[in-house]
Amino acid sequence: MSDADTASPPLTAAALATRAAIVATAERLFRTMGYQKTTVADIARELKMSPANIYRFFPSKSAINEAICGGILVEFDAAVWAIARGPEAPAERIRAVFRLLQEQTIALFFHERRMHDMVAAALEEHWPVIDQHVHTIDAAFGHIVADGQAQGVFAPLDAEMTGRLLHLTCVMFTHPTLVEQCQDTKDLPLMAHAMAEFCLRALRPDAPAA
Amino acid sequence: MSDADTASPPLTAAALATRAAIVATAERLFRTMGYQKTTVADIARELKMSPANIYRFFPSKSAINEAICGGILVEFDAAVWAIARGPEAPAERIRAVFRLLQEQTIALFFHERRMHDMVAAALEEHWPVIDQHVHTIDAAFGHIVADGQAQGVFAPLDAEMTGRLLHLTCVMFTHPTLVEQCQDTKDLPLMAHAMAEFCLRALRPDAPAA
Known part of the structure; x- marks a missing residue:
């Protein structure tokens, strides 16, 4: 977990699971499509969620x-x-x-x-x-x-x-x-x-x- | 002098002087305007010669x-x-x-x-x-x-x-x-x-x- 997390309030179990799913999906896309070519919209589509939901967990790619x-x-x-x-x-x-x-x-x-x-x-x-x-x-x-x-x-x-x-x-x-x-x-x-x-x-x- | 020179025929004294003038002028421009912003045309203008003449000595910036x-x-x-x-x-x-x-x-x-x-x-x-x-x-x-x-x-x-x-x-x-x-x-x-x-x-x- 990154240093930046320490400043945020603790996440619920559901929020932690979503966060982990975002990270795992992004990692797969970065490894296959490349970091530069992958967008937050691509990650959201894979997870069947809105980009806005991803931005609740991470401010940026x-x-x-x-x-x-x-x-x-x-x-x-x-x-x-x-x-x-x-x-x-x-x-x-x-x-x-x-x-x-x-x-x-x-x-x-x-x-x-x-x-x-x-x-x-x-x-x-x-x-x-x-x-x-x-x-x-x-x-x-x-x-x-x-x-x-x-x-x-x-x-x-x-x-x-x-x-x-x-x-x-x-x-x-x-x-x-x-x-x-x-x-x-x-x-x-x-x-x-x-x-x-x-x-x-x-x-x-x-x-x-x- | 760079390794690349060893493949070329020896330069005359006049050619060496022109080469040195190009290098000195380019160095001054790179240091003042920055490497990215300086063009071969800028260097040529400073030396009152054509860009083509610079390319006789150097294939590129x-x-x-x-x-x-x-x-x-x-x-x-x-x-x-x-x-x-x-x-x-x-x-x-x-x-x-x-x-x-x-x-x-x-x-x-x-x-x-x-x-x-x-x-x-x-x-x-x-x-x-x-x-x-x-x-x-x-x-x-x-x-x-x-x-x-x-x-x-x-x-x-x-x-x-x-x-x-x-x-x-x-x-x-x-x-x-x-x-x-x-x-x-x-x-x-x-x-x-x-x-x-x-x-x-x-x-x-x-x-x-x-």
Whole structure:
């Protein structure tokens, strides 16, 4: 659910169901017809309701898209956090998150080209769902760093800041615009792997003073 | 000069002078009127020549823009290489390049907003001048890494790959699209500094085996 919802009064069960139906129908149309070509009237027709009824729930097509992207990103975030909280050694978790971020981005943006346009629109419009996603991944990395520090395998750096930095080193294989501009996406798995190993070197504890 | 030139026969001194005049005039118009609003006819009028004469040198407005951006990036690259080849300790050179990349990007893209649009167009169109710039900066970082290895202060990693990785960690404060989407550009100097220190930790030599 998007940040914007927190300002509205709570919805009844029936209203929530309608809202979910609008989101599900819009997502199907965006994926098949494309985001730009789908109108609110198209969505209303599919749902056998009036456009005015849709506008009771969402002020614009862009707001529907925000709800859809928010849902996708929440799933994405949950997969990253499942790794971050997992039983593997902290270094393995860092490697796994790098791999997941890289693979999911390619899957999302290349195999589902229309989805790419939706998320790219989200980035250009600075939606709260995007900020929330970025902070959630920063925090997942920070969590692994803190765990590694507790186990004595990572250096005692600022865990929160280090989480942000780790996430920033992934930008070239997670940001839709950069992935789109990348001319050799088959290099991305190798680069993600190399970057993870490079970052793990930075996390090594300092040698004890002689 | 752009890659495209290498396919053409060498230009006479007079032709080179005309070409330079076209580039200089176009750059002035792009900076004052904006890239989108300036036409080839505007450039021709300023130079008191026919548009046909301009097309003898450049097939399109976009090709003129490529030559301008190429010139700016070549200057930018030279400044980075001056640091890379400089007398400072290798770690200091890495810090200085991170600082320069971050400061130059902000200067270019914010204080010269119209320039930003020109470079953003270049990125979207995958111009050879952009690739060349990226490789030149990768190589400058690789050069510093190799120097640090020769001095025994950096770990014996693959210098070329490490140069690419160092440059990739800078993407968030050097890529015009990301800088544009960044909501807190006043954080960028701090992030660039923190990222440089993080990367320098990765470059530390391994502790000798006990």
